[in-house]
Amino acid sequence: MTPRPGVDLLVVGAGFAGLYALHAARTAGLSVRCLEAADGIGGTWYHNRYPGCRCDVESIDYSYSFDPGLQDEWEWSERYATQPEILAYIEHVADRFDLHRDIELGTRVESARFDEAASEWTVRTSGGEAHRAQYVVLATGALSDPVTPDLPGVHDFAGTVLHTAQWPAEEPDLHGKRIGVIGTGSSGIQAVPELAERAAELTVFQRTANYSVPAFNRPLTAEDQERIRAEYPERRAVARRSGGGSPHEAHPRRTAEVSEAERQEAFERTWRTGGVLFSKTFPDQMSDLEANGYARRFFEAKLAGVVEDPRTLDDLTPKDHPIGAKRICTDSGYYAAFNRDHVHLVNLRREPLTRVTPDGVATDRAHYDLDVLVFATGFDALTGTLGRMDVRGPGGATLADAWSDGPLTYLGMHVPGLPNLFLLNGPGSPAVLANMVLTSEQQVDWVVDLVAGVRERGATQVEARADAARAWNEHVAELADRTLFPQADSWYVGANVEGKKRTFMLYAGGLGTYTRVCDQVRDEGYPGLVLTSRAG
Numbered sequence: 151m152t153p154r155p156g157v158d159l160l161v162v163g164a165g166f167a168g169l170y171a172l173h174a175a176r177t178a179g180l181s182v183r184c185l186e187a188a189d190g191i192g193g194t195w196y197h198n199r200y201p202g203c204r205c206d207v208e209s210i211d212y213s214y215s216f217d218p219g220l221q222d223e224w225e226w227s228e229r230y231a232t233q234p235e236i237l238a239y240i241e242h243v244a245d246r247f248d249l250h251r252d253i254e255l256g257t258r259v260e261s262a263r264f265d266e267a268a269s270e271w272t273v274r275t276s277g278g279e280a281h282r283a284q285y286v287v288l289a290t291g292a293l294s295d296p297v298t299p300d301l302p303g304v305h306d307f308a309g310t311v312l313h314t315a316q317w318p319a320e321e322p323d324l325h326g327k328r329i330g331v332i333g334t335g336s337s338g339i340q341a342v343p344e345l346a347e348r349a350a351e352l353t354v355f356q357r358t359a360n361y362s363v364p365a366f367n368r369p370l371t372a373e374d375q376e377r378i379r380a381e382y383p384e385r386r387a388v389a390r391r392s393g394g395g396s397p398h399e400a401h402p403r404r405t406a407e408v409s410e411a412e413r414q415e416a417f418e419r420t421w422r423t424g425g426v427l428f429s430k431t432f433p434d435q436m437s438d439l440e441a442n443g444y445a446r447r448f449f450e451a452k453l454a455g456v457v458e459d460p461r462t463l464d465d466l467t468p469k470d471h472p473i474g475a476k477r478i479c480t481d482s483g484y485y486a487a488f489n490r491d492h493v494h495l496v497n498l499r500r501e502p503l504t505r506v507t508p509d510g511v512a513t514d515r516a517h518y519d520l521d522v523l524v525f526a527t528g529f530d531a532l533t534g535t536l537g538r539m540d541v542r543g544p545g546g547a548t549l550a551d552a553w554s555d556g557p558l559t560y561l562g563m564h565v566p567g568l569p570n571l572f573l574l575n576g577p578g579s580p581a582v583l584a585n586m587v588l589t590s591e592q593q594v595d596w597v598v599d600l601v602a603g604v605r606e607r608g609a610t611q612v613e614a615r616a617d618a619a620r621a622w623n624e625h626v627a628e629l630a631d632r633t634l635f636p637q638a639d640s641w642y643v644g645a646n647v648e649g650k651k652r653t654f655m656l657y658a659g660g661l662g663t664y665t666r667v668c669d670q671v672r673d674e675g676y677p678g679l680v681l682t683s684r685a686g
């Protein structure tokens with residue numbers, strides 16, 4: 151097939167990151183096109199339509215900051231908006247900035263080849279089309295490759311099978327059904343209270359007990375809206391400087407340095423703020439096991455105040471990882487759901503799942519009859535989607551080759567051997583450890599600046615130096631080793647995917663520090679990158 155006329159920059163993925171990349175590149179005067187595999191924009195927020203799906207970062211923070219007009223005109227209805235409201239916001243942004251005209255939906259990228267003589271990528275799609283572009287931005291999402299475990303008998307199940315990340319736009323009628331949920335991460339924990347409303351019987355199959363903190367969600371009032379508008383500039387500035395991309399600063403002292411009363415007060419304050427911020431109450435909570443223990447005991451006391459049945463309480467109490475080492479979940483009534491007569495918890499550590507049958511799920515102790523089986527079993531995070539794409543650099547080096555021993559990036563955005571290709575929210579960046587709307591804006595701005603810088607210098611190609619990437623990886627690993635994150639078998643380390651090399655894949659230094667590092671690299675003339683022109 152004849153290739154399309156080339157563009158300066160091709161964006162793959164139309165979620166929060168890809169849409170901003172399209173807008174920012176266009177604003178910088180580049181010709182740009184965006185390809186999206188799904189039939190609609192929104193990425194994560196297009197696919198994850200399960201009941202109860204919300205972001206675990208407050209919506210006023212988990213929204214674009216690049217345009218004050220957009221920021222002022224959009225009003226979130228709740229602290230933590232539902233998936234439909236977030237998707238409506240994304241559509242609003244696309245309309246406001248006329249993004250749709252440069253987006254091709256239903257177009258999955260299958261391969262990309264770099265032609266060094268032309269300094270150009272040729273990107274081939276599922277529809278057999280070829281797109282040429284000088285630069286490619288992969289904004290394919292950190293949690294975009296759903297995992298369904300290959301349980302014995304899973305294909306024999308005669309009822310309805312659903313995955314939280316592939317929820318149909320038209321939900322099948324679940325009312326009065328016997329529903330089973332496998333998985334108690336953020337998705338399962340958000341879905342359970344809503345599924346409990348629909349189900350005749352709800353059985354939750356838990357392998358590892360998780361920590362979940364109530365969202366304390368509530369509608370935002372007219373006064374809230376006024377206050378938010380007044381505070382927005384300062385709120386954003388604090389969020390950009392912070393570790394997690396939210397306007398939150400940890401207690402100034404370490405956990406053990408304060409009195410018991412002050413400690414309880416500090417925990418209570420972040421607990422009532424709701425959700426993931428609880429893991430940031432004290433500055434050492436995610437780096438010191440003893441400090442983490444205080445937070446853990448605070449959590450356990452809260453849990454004991456909710457769950458009535460002692461055995462269920464014991465099963466729901468996490469035993470094997472520090473609080474926050476797996477991402478803390480944010481819920482609205484998860485634990486209380488188990489006080490309802492028709493909601494049951496099956497502890498798979500006590501009674502291992504043996505097989506899925508046509509009628510339900512069998513453990514070594516019982517058979518649970520089900521009409522619907524919901525997999526809330528997570529994603530092949532950070533590298534899953536990228537690894538499946540056949541991306542080859544000039545020497546034929548593939549992304550899969552470059553990452554055979556774990557992901558290798560420079561600043562989380564560049565891969566040695568793959569010139570003119572940029573990752574957004576890739577391994578080695580803060581990505582999912584921070585507010586991903588702000589991490590996306592920061593990385594896109596940096597990439598667009600870089601493209602301008604390459605052109606100003608009369609170059610046509612930019613590529614990470616291999617030694618710079620290795621040094622960055624070592625730095626990322628050192629930062630991770632100072633934290634408790636590697637101590638949990640989480641998707642952060644790839645433990646949820648069989649055969650995946652165990653390595654903590656994210657930059658744990660925080661968004662503020664990461665931004666300063668990137669800015670310094672830019673101000674010093676991009677020392678970790680090699681710029682060349684077509685002529686060499």
Ligand code: NA7
Pocket residue numbers: 293299314332333334335336337338355356357358477498526527528529582639641646
């Ligand atoms: P997660 O957080 O990866 O959770 C997946 C859950 O599924 C977790 O409880 C797993 O137990 C469980 N799981 C996975 N495989 C199995 C099998 N084979 N048997 C039983 N249980 C299983 O995914 P989520 O979608 O909830 O959340 C991902 C992120 O999205 C979240 O952190 C937010 O950032 C948004 P395990 O803990 O591995 O024992």
